[in-house]
Amino acid sequence: MNLVALNIDTIPLGQPLPFALRGAQGVLLAHKGYVIRNRAELEVLLARGVSLCVDTDESGDSHRSYLAQLHQMLQSDTQLGQIAVMKISASPGAAPPRERERETVGPPAWLELQVRATQLLRTPQGQEFGPRFHALHEELARHCAQAPDAALLALVLLSAQETQMYSATHAMLVSVACMVTARETLRWPEARVLQVGRAALSMNISMTALQDHLAQQTDPLSWPQIMAIENHAMQSEALLRQLGVADPVWLEAVRRHHERTPGPLAQKSEAEQLARLIQRADVFGARIAPRASRQPLPVTAAMQGSYYDETRQVDEAGAALVKTLGIYPPGALVRLASQEVAVVLRRGATATTPRVAVVISRTGMPTGEMIPRDTTLPNWKITGPVAYKDVRVTWPLERILALV
Structure with a gap:
């Protein structure tokens, strides 16, 4: 090179x-x-x-x-x-390849996906929107089907650090988390797996730019901002209709994705089931993301917020999300019994025993090389989460993904 x-x-x-x-x-x-x-x-x-x-x-x-x-x-x-x-x-004479002919093998370029998603969702353009949206969604769906742990790791890690492109990164994380949960735990048909992914990816399309601004705003919300937040689900549905989306379940799921509707999934309509899963994943993704006005929550607290419903009962969709991602999902930072800090690479046999790699030694120094640890062993069991704000070292995403 x-x-x-x-x-x-x-x-x-x-x-x-x-x-x-x-x-x-x-x-x-x-x-x-x-x-x-x-x-x-x-x-x-x-x-x-x-x-x-x-x-x-x-x-x-x-x-x-x-x-x-x-x-x-x-x-x-x-x-x-x-x-x-x-x-x-x-x-001279070279024909530019079409966007649809993007290479379909190898690890995804997550920075490119962030930029593509941000540009698409901030300024959706008429006839261009459909092909570009479906190309983006298909790429996300392919990666989370072929390498779900790597996709979750990349998006959890980026969400825990991102403020400038918060909205699109958040939407991608919720979309992937919903698709993986729908496929692996809820066992939904593949068509519904993709449907929930599309709805999650587009749920905030009417306020993408506002969300990015709010992620860096320290002043109290203005009245117009409050109204935009309150109405964004209906506005997103209306905008998607204008952009040519005709799937009634997709549209209804977007409109309902902030409704507080506890209760068994079997008692809900198809669109309501999609909306409930999106709502639970939305809560998790929002709580792990930083804001200029507040610190993000540890992953365990964010998971707890998804696990229990509005009546403090176990939520079926939230429980499915936690079962799928684990208490310590890929991309999370954790402290081991050895006092080392590690990044979660893959989900494990149980929710508390994921595969990890040490990035900070027990003396508080970066390890240089990432050292795999077996969290099923007492010496290296996980004792709790570590917040990204408490670790002043960053690592190239591709180095971490290479270990997954």
Whole structure:
């Protein structure tokens, strides 16, 4: 891999990328052919400290074409201002791949999925919405079917750290958690598994931008903000209708996803069952996410909030969620009996014995290499959760996913 840093102004907007966009460590940010629609998407990455690079070994034709254009402009005494804004374009004759032809093997690029979901849900566009939404949902559904622990780990970890793209990250986590629970524990038919995933992914579409703003707001809610929050379920349903969604169960589940309706799932309609599962997963996802105005809850407290209903009885949908994800879901940080801090990689044979890897030693120092531990053994049993705010070390997501 031969990475070359890119100036943000050289990256083409509104057209398929002629190269794969990568970070400084080679992490895939956007596949070749992905459309970056505006500069704001790139600025979000830069604000998070992500460098923008191209791998010349992988994208040689495009980069050689760029260098050839640059050389020609220098030879012809082109003004420096024109050179600085020159875009990298595809090599002559190269046909840009369609978004639907995105590669379907290998681990997902979660940063790319975050940006795609944020842009789609913040500014849904008429005829473009349907194909783009279904492409995003199909990719999420494929990853949570093929590697559910990895998908949960990525989204739990990102949700515990994300504020700038909170709403879309939260929606993806709820969507994946609902699909995994519906498939593995509730044993719903596959069509309903996908249906609940679509409803969860689109549940807050009318207030995506507002949710992202509120995640960083420290002032009390204004009256218009309160009204937008109160009405967002109905507004989301109405917006989805305008965007061409015709599935009545999907639409009703979105409209009802904040209703407080305890009781057995068998006594509910199909849409009400979807809405109840979404509501339970929504509670969990919201409680583990940070806000500028409050600290996130530990995963165990967030799970407890989903497990018990409004009458303090065990909730059937919430219990299914906890049984599926475990008390310590993938992506959570935990403390071991050895006083080490570990990240949960995979769910285990029981809810309290997941597979973990140590990231902080008993002396409080980063381990460098992540060390697997067997939590079924007394020396390494889990003694409780650890909040992300209490750990001042971060790890590249791809390093953790490689251990799953």
